[in-house]
Amino acid sequence: MNPTNDTPTTPPAPTPEETATAETSTRTRRRWPLVAGLAAGAIVLAGGGAAAYGQAHKTVTLDIDGATRTVDTYSGSVAGLLESEGVRVGDRDAVTPGADAALRDGSDVVVRYGRELTVDVDGERDDVWVTALDADEALRGLDARGSDVALVASRSGDRASLPLRLDAQEPVAIVADGTTTVVDDGSVGLEGILAGLDLTVDRDDNVYVERQAAMAEGDPSVRVVIERVDTKKVAKKSAIEHESRTETDADRYADLGSTVSQEGKDGERTKVFRVTTVDGKVTEREKLSDKVTTKPVTEVVVEGTKERPEPEPEPEPAPVEDTSDDSSSSDDSSSSSGGSAPAGVWAQLAECESGGDPTTNTGNGYYGLYQFSAQTWVAMGGSGLPSDASAAEQTQRAQALQAQSGWGQWPGCAAKLGLL
Numbered sequence: 001m002n003p004t005n006d007t008p009t010t011p012p013a014p015t016p017e018e019t020a021t022a023e024t025s026t027r028t029r030r031r032w033p034l035v036a037g038l039a040a041g042a043i044v045l046a047g048g049g050a051a052a053y054g055q056a057h058k059t060v061t062l063d064i065d066g067a068t069r070t071v072d073t074y075s076g077s078v079a080g081l082l083e084s085e086g087v088r089v090g091d092r093d094a095v096t097p098g099a100d101a102a103l104r105d106g107s108d109v110v111v112r113y114g115r116e117l118t119v120d121v122d123g124e125r126d127d128v129w130v131t132a133l134d135a136d137e138a139l140r141g142l143d144a145r146g147s148d149v150a151l152v153a154s155r156s157g158d159r160a161s162l163p164l165r166l167d168a169q170e171p172v173a174i175v176a177d178g179t180t181t182v183v184d185d186g187s188v189g190l191e192g193i194l195a196g197l198d199l200t201v202d203r204d205d206n207v208y209v210e211r212q213a214a215m216a217e218g219d220p221s222v223r224v225v226i227e228r229v230d231t232k233k234v235a236k237k238s239a240i241e242h243e244s245r246t247e248t249d250a251d252r253y254a255d256l257g258s259t260v261s262q263e264g265k266d267g268e269r270t271k272v273f274r275v276t277t278v279d280g281k282v283t284e285r286e287k288l289s290d291k292v293t294t295k296p297v298t299e300v301v302v303e304g305t306k307e308r309p310e311p312e313p314e315p316e317p318a319p320v321e322d323t324s325d326d327s328s329s330s331d332d333s334s335s336s337s338g339g340s341a342p343a344g345v346w347a348q349l350a351e352c353e354s355g356g357d358p359t360t361n362t363g364n365g366y367y368g369l370y371q372f373s374a375q376t377w378v379a380m381g382g383s384g385l386p387s388d389a390s391a392a393e394q395t396q397r398a399q400a401l402q403a404q405s406g407w408g409q410w411p412g413c414a415a416k417l418g419l420l
Contacts, residue, residue: 058105094131118152153207160207176226204229240267242296252304264299352413370398
């Protein structure tokens with residue numbers, strides 16, 4: 001195959017007469033300049049003295065891209081030989097000796113077709129033309145371009161190919177998925193080697209051909225490196241802490257302390273990245289979006305500003321007549337009522353305020369059945385703490401407080417019981 005820009009021409013099969021005098025030899029590696037070219041129209045039939053010399057019979061060796069054969073010819077020039085053999089060359093191809101050189105008996109005529117390759121030199125890619133016999137020879141000639149040179153396989157979907165052989169005479173190494181495999185016949189094309197090893201590549205994978213130092217004679221000096229490239233979107237979520245706000249309520253008593261009217265809740269932020277990995281290692285990370293996917297909810301704390309009214313002085317209790325006849329029953333009644341629970345609406349109020357427990361002391365400054373403050377209890381004639389007094393006494397002083405200041409002394413429970 002002629003990989004130049006000219007129309008490729010396959011040399012015709014030798015005629016019976018040529019077969020009698022021509023023999024095909026095995027491929028041999030002949031090293032020639034990496035890139036060579038011919039001026040357009042350079043291949044013409046030589047004239048003059050060459051034509052006269054061309055009357056003589058000659059036996060020459062013709063090497064077409066490493067495939068050699070012996071040819072009997074009467075051509076007087078290299079151009080004449082190539083024309084008679086049906087070998088067409090173009091500007092990117094190399095012919096040694098030159099096409100206009102005289103042809104002599106025993107001459108070696110070598111043709112190397114030009115091929116365009118993509119090379120990676122120290123991380124930078126470029127397209128070059130070479131007339132090398134294989135990838136090994138091409139890489140040797142390209143060493144001067146940089147310290148790290150590799151050939152980049154051309155891609156067509158999930159296919160990877162190289163327009164020349166890997167190594168015409170030596171084995172090659174294949175490095176893929178953490179494993180190195182040695183293929184004995186390096187003259188097989190890249191596609192054939194990958195197919196033989198059942199190695200597939202997708203359109204994102206990188207396929208490089210590079211030289212390596214041979215540790216011993218017969219070790220591969222060329223290796224194919226397959227890099228698995230994976231690109232995917234990755235979402236990263238993070239919490240957004242909620243804020244807190246305090247509000248005041250003019251209808252709430254200040255001594256009730258604060259309360260939470262709205263629970264706070266953290267929000268969430270989502271960032272999306274495009275992440276590229278090569279053989280599992282991250283090589284590139286691109287941020288695609290950054291959005292608040294859940295808004296935080298602010299915590300609202302309410303504090304009351306209303307002051308409780310000062311209780312009015314308790315009226316003097318009416319004198320109690322003491323009769324000897326009733327003393328016994330009075331004592332019994334006092335003893336009985338001192339520990340008894342209140343009845344009616346007062347029992348409901350006590351149940352709402354303290355659960356009906358006269359000894360309630362929640363530690364918030366309010367005590368007993370009706371949650372007296374110590375100050376109000378004393379103002380209503382009590383002594384000590386309300387929770388230490390009997391249920392009857394607590395009810396009595398609560399009734400006196402209600403008569404003096406109304407049901408507003410118990411705003412929450414009085415409203416619940418329909419007393420306000």
